[in-house]
Amino acid sequence: MEHEYWKWPESSAGFDNLGRSGGDTVTVGVDVGTTSTQAAVIGGGALLGYSSIHTGADFKKAAENALNMALAASGVARGDVSAITCTGFGKENIAFASKTIDEIHCHAKGARFMFGTEVRTVVDMGGQTVKAIRLFEWDRVRDFMLNDKCATGQGRNIEVLCNLLHIDITEIGTKSLEAEKDPEPVSTTCLAFANTETFGLFGRPEFKSEKPSEAEIYAGCLFAVAWRIIGVIGRLSPLDAGDIKIDGALAFTGGLAKNPGITRRIERELGITALTGEYDPMLAGAIGAALLP
C-alpha cells in the first residue's frame, strides 16, 4: 500500500486516576469533527482517558469507536458514565448523546481545562473551520468569529498538500521552519489556488537557476494558512483599526495546533507566545463537551 503522508496517527491513552474516588461522576465528551473524532472521559475533575481517530464517512461509527476506545483506555465501564455530550459537525447523528452543544463553547471550556484559567483567546484550528473565541475573565464566551468561505478547509488542505508533496504531516511544520526566510504566501484567498500555486513554484522561471528549497515551499504553504487564520483572529480585535491585539493569554486547539509551522508563524506575526499544555490540543472539544454535561 502506498504511504499515506497525510495520515496523522490515531491514539488513545488512559491516565493514572489513583486520586479519583469511586463515587465521582464520570462524564464523556465526544467531538465528531469533519476529519477527526475525539472522545474524552472526565471523572473527579481529571482526564481519565481519551481517544483520537479519523472520522471517515460515517459519523455514527466514528463516534462509537472513539467512545469505546476512550472508555477502554480509561478503564471505565459504559454503564458508569452519567452523561455523554456530543459536539462537532457530526453531533446531530449520534443517538447515544445525552446532550449536544456547539463546538465554540466546548473548545472554550476545554482550553481553560487544558491551558489554565488565564486563557482569554482560544483559536481552534480544525479540519474545516477556524474558530477564534474570546472569553471573559471568567468561564464565559464573550465573542467569537469563524472563517468564511474562502478560508475554509485549512486543516484538510494541509493533509492534501502533504500527500501531493510527499511529506509526512507530522514533519511538514518543523521542516518549514528550516527556511531561512519565509517566502510570500502561496495564496491568501483560496486553498484550491494554494495547491496550484505550490506546484507552480517548481516551474517558475525565476527559480530555473536556483530552485526553492523544500523548506521554502513548505513555508510558503503554511504561511498562507497562518495568514488566513490571523485574519479570523483579527476580527475579534476590539476596536482599533491598527494592530491585531490579543486580549490576554492565547491558546491554540485543534489539529493544526500541533503544527509548529502554523503556530510559530501566527505567534511571530502577532508578537505573542501561546500557552502550552500537557494534553493533545485536538482533545479540547471533547474535553470541553465532557465538562458541559
Place this chain on the structure above:
Amino acid sequence: MAINFKKMVVGRHAYAKAWKERGGGKILGYFETYFPEEIAYAAGVLPVRILAEHEPDLISDKWIYGACYPVKDMANQLLLGRMDYINGLVNTEGCQWMFNAYEVVTNNRPGLFNHYLFLPDYTNSATSKDVLRSELDVFKTKMEDWTGNSITDEALDNAIEIYNKNRVLLRRICELRRAQKPVITGSEYMHVLLADQIADKAEMNVILENYITELENREPGRDTLRLMLIGSETWDSGLEELIESSGGNVVIDELDNGTSYFWNNIYPQKDRLMAISLRYLDRPHNPVKDSNWRRRPEHIFRLAEDYHVDGAIIQKQIYCHLHGTDNYAVWRLFRERNMPFHYLERDMFVPKEETALRIEAFMNMLREGATRLAGWHKKALI
C-alpha cells in the same frame, strides 16, 4: 383564511402575468429599492422587484464575474426569460453589482425599454434634492413617452397616497414585532416584504389590512431570544428560519429590502417630484449612500434599542463590497456599546451546517448571559 405570503412570492410570475391580462398595463422590472416606484405607478405601470432565486448560475457567470451571487442570479433570471412578462427595466444608482446586472441584461435584450436613474450617492449635499428632482423629471417624461399616458398631478397624488399607505401598513406590522411575544416570526415577515415588492400596492394594501386584522387576533408567539438582522439584502427567509429553529426570532432588521424599504413616507407638497426626491434622499441609507455621514450605525443601534434585541446577526453576501467596507463602522459601535453580535458571510444559499453552528453558538452565548454580562440590559417590553 390565513394569507400565505410565501406562496405569493413563489407565484409572483403568474401574478404579474394575470395583472397584465386584467388591465393591459406595462410591467417595469427594477433592481434597487431606491427606485421611486410612485412615478411609474402614476403612469399605470406595475413596478416589480427582480428577486434572486436559488438556481444554478447558467448564463450570467460569463458576463458578471466576481459579483455577489444574488445579483448574478438577478441577471440570470432575466436572461433565462423567467420574467418574460416585463416590458422594461430600470436601475437606480446604488449597488454597482446591480448596475452591472442591469447593463448585462439591457445589452443582451436590446428591445427592452430601459432607463438608468441617477440618485446621488451624496444624499445630504446642498444640491442633492435638486439633482434628484431633475432626474425624476427626466424619468417622468420618459415614462409618459413610453406608456403614452400623461402623469398628472392627480395621478402622482394617487400613487403617493397608495405607496404611503403601503409603508404605513408595513410599519404597523413591524410594530407588532416589538411585543415580548410577537405574533409574527421573522421568516413570515420577510415573506410579507418580498410579496409587497412584487405586488400592485393598491391590491397589496387590501391584503395587508386583512392580514393585520388576522395578526391582531392571533395568540401571542413564543418568548424567545430577540435578534436583529443587519447587512446585505436577502431574498429568502433561510437565515430567519435557521434562527427560529434554534430558539430565536428576528424581531427587527436593517436591510435594504427590509425596514429601509418602508421606514419613511413622502410628505406631500405642491412640487410632487420634490416631495418624492426628499423621501428617497431621507430614507435609511445603505453604505453606498452613507459614506460621508456615517448615520447608518446610529440608525441600526436605535432600531436595536427600540426593539429590545438581545443580539444582532450581521450577515454579508459574499463579494458584497458595500457591506464589506461598512461592517467595521457597525462593529465598532456595537463593541463600544457592548452590544453582542455575530458576523457571518453567506451566499445566496445559507450554508446550513456552518451557519447552524454559528447561530447555535451565538444563541448559547446570549443564553448564558452575554447580554447581561456585557451590560446590554433589556428595557421593559411593551
